[in-house]
Amino acid sequence: METTSAQLKKSKKKNEDFSLLTDEAISFLNKLHERFNEKRFELLGRREQVYDQIKQGKDLDFPKSTEDVRNDPDWKIAPLPKDLQDRKVEITGPVDRKMIINALNSGARVFMADFEDSTSPTWKNITEGQQNLYDAIRKQIDFTADNGKDYKLKDKTAVLKVRPRGWHLSEKNFLVDGEPISASLFDFGLYFFHNAHELIRNGSGPYFYLPKLEHRCEARLWNEVFVFAQNELGIPIGTIKSTVLVETITAAFQMEEIIYELKDHMAGLNAGRWDYIFSFIKKFRDRPDYILPDRNQVTMQVPFMKAYANLLVKTCHKRGAHAIGGMSAFIPTKDEEQNQKIFDKVRNDKTEEALAGYDGSWVAHPALIPAVEAVFDQIIGDKPHQKHILKEDFSTTPSALTSPNVMYGEVTEKGVRMNINVALLYIESWLQGTGAAAIYNLMEDAATAEISRAQLWQWYHHQVSFKNGKIFNRALFCMLLEEETAKVKEMLGQVRVETGKLAIARDLLKNLVKSEDFEDFLTLKAYPHI
Numbered sequence: 001m002e003t004t005s006a007q008l009k010k011s012k013k014k015n016e017d018f019s020l021l022t023d024e025a026i027s028f029l030n031k032l033h034e035r036f037n038e039k040r041f042e043l044l045g046r047r048e049q050v051y052d053q054i055k056q057g058k059d060l061d062f063p064k065s066t067e068d069v070r071n072d073p074d075w076k077i078a079p080l081p082k083d084l085q086d087r088k089v090e091i092t093g094p095v096d097r098k099m100i101i102n103a104l105n106s107g108a109r110v111f112m113a114d115f116e117d118s119t120s121p122t123w124k125n126i127t128e129g130q131q132n133l134y135d136a137i138r139k140q141i142d143f144t145a146d147n148g149k150d151y152k153l154k155d156k157t158a159v160l161k162v163r164p165r166g167w168h169l170s171e172k173n174f175l176v177d178g179e180p181i182s183a184s185l186f187d188f189g190l191y192f193f194h195n196a197h198e199l200i201r202n203g204s205g206p207y208f209y210l211p212k213l214e215h216r217c218e219a220r221l222w223n224e225v226f227v228f229a230q231n232e233l234g235i236p237i238g239t240i241k242s243t244v245l246v247e248t249i250t251a252a253f254q255m256e257e258i259i260y261e262l263k264d265h266m267a268g269l270n271a272g273r274w275d276y277i278f279s280f281i282k283k284f285r286d287r288p289d290y291i292l293p294d295r296n297q298v299t300m301q302v303p304f305m306k307a308y309a310n311l312l313v314k315t316c317h318k319r320g321a322h323a324i325g326g327m328s329a330f331i332p333t334k335d336e337e338q339n340q341k342i343f344d345k346v347r348n349d350k351t352e353e354a355l356a357g358y359d360g361s362w363v364a365h366p367a368l369i370p371a372v373e374a375v376f377d378q379i380i381g382d383k384p385h386q387k388h389i390l391k392e393d394f395s396t397t398p399s400a401l402t403s404p405n406v407m408y409g410e411v412t413e414k415g416v417r418m419n420i421n422v423a424l425l426y427i428e429s430w431l432q433g434t435g436a437a438a439i440y441n442l443m444e445d446a447a448t449a450e451i452s453r454a455q456l457w458q459w460y461h462h463q464v465s466f467k468n469g470k471i472f473n474r475a476l477f478c479m480l481l482e483e484e485t486a487k488v489k490e491m492l493g494q495v496r497v498e499t500g501k502l503a504i505a506r507d508l509l510k511n512l513v514k515s516e517d518f519e520d521f522l523t524l525k526a527y528p529h530i
């Protein structure tokens with residue numbers, strides 16, 4: 001890749017302003033890049049090959065070549081440290097300073113600090129996020145809000161985990177020999193380099209969540225990165241512990257293999273339901289029999305989601321790993337009556353998970369912690385987890401995991417409008433540097449927004465028709481886009497529309513939906529704009 005001297009100068013200047021980029025840290029990041037970037041691109045290329053096979057009608061199946069891994073009853077993951085035994089409630093959130101303090105103080109067992117779905121990767125967000133985590137680990141983090149409220153850490157805080165960005169993303173502000181480093185290696189590398197020893201000294205460790213893996217070899221790559229990083233820093237192999245998000249349809253067929261690849265560094269799997277739905281739509285997008293109904297109808301109750309959720313618990317417990325539930329997107333509001341319904345929905349969702357054998361689950365908002373904790377406490381009792389539940393009676397099939405049958409539901413004009421509206425609001429927010437937003441009482445992040453735009457692409461390219469007789473074609477899309485843009489303008493107000501990035505968001509969405517070629521991730525198309 002060609003890089004101009006102006007670009008290099010700019011990147012050097014930016015890096016100088018960020019004190020964690022010491023010579024030693026840069027050298028560590030460079031080594032990660034040199035050793036692992038080529039493999040990363042090779043594996044990203046393999047994703048395309050798998051998609052081409054699906055497009056040609058090949059059904060997904062559990063790989064024959066790794067049957068011995070699945071059939072061998074004797075292997076288990078390495079033992080887990082004390083502070084990773086009880087994970088009944090894990091809060092997640094972006095890496096801004098106030099959020100980190102609130103999440104660590106929230107009473108959740110774990111806080112997952114997120115550089116992925118909920119962070120818009122502006123250089124400011126990424127570098128400040130690293131600095132905030134550095135300060136939090138050393139208990140030297142504080143913050144004063146504009147309203148004068150002071151924030152500082154309590155004595156007892158949640159166990160910290162970090163989710164670096166996925167393999168598909170690059171970090172354009174850090175170049176190695178003129179080439180952008182992998183965003184995964186940047187986020188992981190810088191955090192690990194500065195904090196691994198300090199975390200161990202504090203009685204914890206370097207713990208990670210790994211997003212958006214599509215193949216067991218991508219887990220192997222992470223394992224190789226972990227081994228190398230630990231050796232470089234003189235840290236015993238197996239100190240790093242990671243939880244892998246099973247959030248792609250192809251990974252669902254390789255859960256056991258993913259655990260195996262990372263078994264010395266494995267803490268569990270998480271059912272990342274939103275990216276999973278996105279991946280399902282994306283991988284089967286060409287097939288007319290795979291058109292899913294409105295977004296709000298694709299719930300954890302639909303058969304293919306249930307099959308995946310149950311398989312995840314069974315697989316984890318067979319190998320001694322934690323099974324962690326996904327994110328209910330409902331977040332509390334100021335309206336008490338509505339709140340009642342929201343809490344009921346979250347409680348029901350988490351009860352389903354706990355009864356299915358999950359050992360804990362995610363919350364998006366601190367106000368939900370007591371309710372979710374109560375559910376898991378009631379079902380699991382005093383024990384830290386319920387890994388003894390082996391679910392030996394449960395079995396599933398490739399067709400149950402991939403059948404698009406949702407039993408009921410349809411594509412409606414209201415659903416199309418909602419997807420356009422939410423995607424516009426979210427992309428606008430992301431372009432302004434905010435990667436998680438409360439929109440219509442739901443937590444929206446990159447994963448949920450991807451569902452909206454992927455559905456629009458699929459409905460548009462298959463020209464679905466609604467019960468009212470209208471066909472979702474070019475003319476209708478253009479009309480609805482204009483109408484929803486007008487509504488969003490009203491919502492944002494004149495000042496934000498004039499100074500903000502709604503026009504770019506609208507153009508991005510329009511192109512993402514109309515383009516013949518499906519863009520793999522909307523964030524890849526949006527990244528040049530931040």
Ligand SMILES: CC(=O)SCCNC(=O)CCNC(=O)[C@H](O)C(C)(C)COP(=O)(O)OP(=O)(O)OC[C@H]1O[C@@H](n2cnc3c(N)ncnc32)[C@H](O)[C@@H]1OP(=O)(O)O
Binds near residue numbers: 332364437
């Ligand atoms: C698909 C996936 O990947 S899910 C995982 C990734 N997504 C996430 O992690 C999203 C996490 N959630 C959030 O970011 C936030 O809850 C939002 C953006 C949805 C809503 O945030 P807000 O608009 O600030 O909500 P609200 O006004 O109700 O917040 C009340 C307080 O709770 C705090 N809070 C809200 N969510 C969180 C959180 N996840 N972690 C820590 N504190 C939080 C706010 O900072 C605020 O604190 P304050 O009273 O000291 O000012």
Ligand SMILES: O=CC(=O)O
Binds near residue numbers: 273274275326447
């Ligand atoms: O990262 C979580 C998801 O649901 O996507």
Ligand SMILES: [Mg+2]
Binds near residue numbers: 117247274275
């Ligand atoms: Mg995700």
